[in-house]
Amino acid sequence: MTTEYFGKGDPARSLALLWRTSERASRKGKPDLSVDRIVRAAIEVADAEGLQALSMRRVAERLGVGTMSLYTYVPGKPELFDVMLDTVYGETDRSEDVPGGWRGRLEHVVRENWALYLRHPWLSQVAASRPVLGPNGTAKYDYELRAVDGIGLTDVEMDAVVTLVTGFVHGTARGAVEASQAERETGMTDEQWWAAHAPFLSRIADVSRFPTATRVGEAAGEAMGTAYSAERAFEFGLQRLLDGIEALITHRTPS
Template sequence: MTKPTGAPDQPPYLRIAGELRRRVAEGELAPGDRVPSTRQIAREWGVALATATKALTTLRLEGVVVARPRAGTVVASPAAPTAPARRRPAPGPGSGPATDQELSLERIVRTAIEIADAEGLAALSMRGVAARLGVAVMSPYRYVPSKDDLIQLMADAAYGERGYPADPPAGWRPRLELGAHTLWGLYREHPWLAQLGSLTRPLLVPNLVGHGEWMLRALDGHGLDPTTLFDIHLLVYSHVQGLAVHLEWEAHAEAATGQSEDQWMDSRAPALTELVDSGRFPTFTKVVGSFENGYDLRLDALFTAGLNALLDGLTPLVEGRTAGATAP
């Protein structure tokens, strides 16, 4: 366990921030390098997660580090220490330190989204949100009663970041494609979003229902009975969400293990060799052996290929019902 450096009368978070600041100043951590996560700091220094969060928040407000979506907290570039990782709708007063008087529900929700984008949903806590905003621990509770309520608000805000044109494209298929690609883009920007809700216990927030409204309107008027129409909507949605959940899983696994996807696969080479050499799986062995440089898992390509195949399969159902409905 590392002991925080600095004056012994300093709060632990300031001593931790001082040690990380020293590592940056002396070149141990270069611009773009990941700094220890809140969990790594808590484990290394033997402090609470809230203390770790406060240390990183201190450095962020100083411009020493910056949160990067899916990369975590990294050393800021001297040229642009506070450059945002992604353009988003302006959050209003800004995301810097706030007094309790300046605090608002919008700022709390936007700050929580920034934490989840950069560090994953597991790193989100009400205490961490308060620390990043620079307000008292209990202040956010005046606006939102619990973390669960906060996540609902985060989801609604994130789903509301993208909408649809007032004049939709012609044809049911282009409309479904636009809806699916819009959702995929949101999950790409906010990987934690796909972890919320399921087909059996859906997330009922207005802006997600708005995406469903777009998909249902694309299918309405084609002679489909309500059950079939809704089944098709769920099939398309589950394809998008089903692939998107792997975005957050991979980010979490990389943060937990310190290994990239390729590094993890390399470390499992002996297990793969054992399976191939067993002779029990000849087709698997033939396919795997045909890759010159290994299989490149491309989620974006899988999403597009799967969507096209799904819509190809649905075309006779949708257009066949339309033909039947319009026949004399």
């Protein structure tokens, strides 16, 4: 799975698109295009075919227009990609009445991010080290910070907590996407793969040499029905993350 990087486009042009500081009107005789329509088509291409299929030509084909007509609105693919990211970041729910205190609010943030990755699997290919400097990315970050505001963390720790939980989602979602792709590329489900390999493994496995791996592997495989379950990893990891953050807060709160 390749990795794509945000921010490869011209900064001035990307920011102008992200914040819609200017947009040229459709020329007479041309289809009614707009930045929003182009971005939505690009997201549809990425959702259906992956980032490797995304190109200005492919987006134009989906819209039924000539490729060059897109450049009236979008300078190029890098800038388009920046706006695609910011657009999907606007999909996360930002309810203010989430029950359960800070823990409930932060769990809501994590689950919204998880759902976003499942809707748009290509997000798992995007490097998460740089922020999206658009209105939706900024609003998303602000909401996520407010989930842990006023609970005893410093500003730097608030940022670290948000980075921690969103990074957890990114990594776990990448595993889910890879598992789905493995089944699609090989034409075999995990159950079929294990069924095919089990007879050979039973002949070569040395229980006396790898007793712990054998015991734990068998227990995990029986519990999950597979060697790896992204959903179980997500649920287990989420609760352990919340437990750790709670321990940090409790440790510094006077009794």
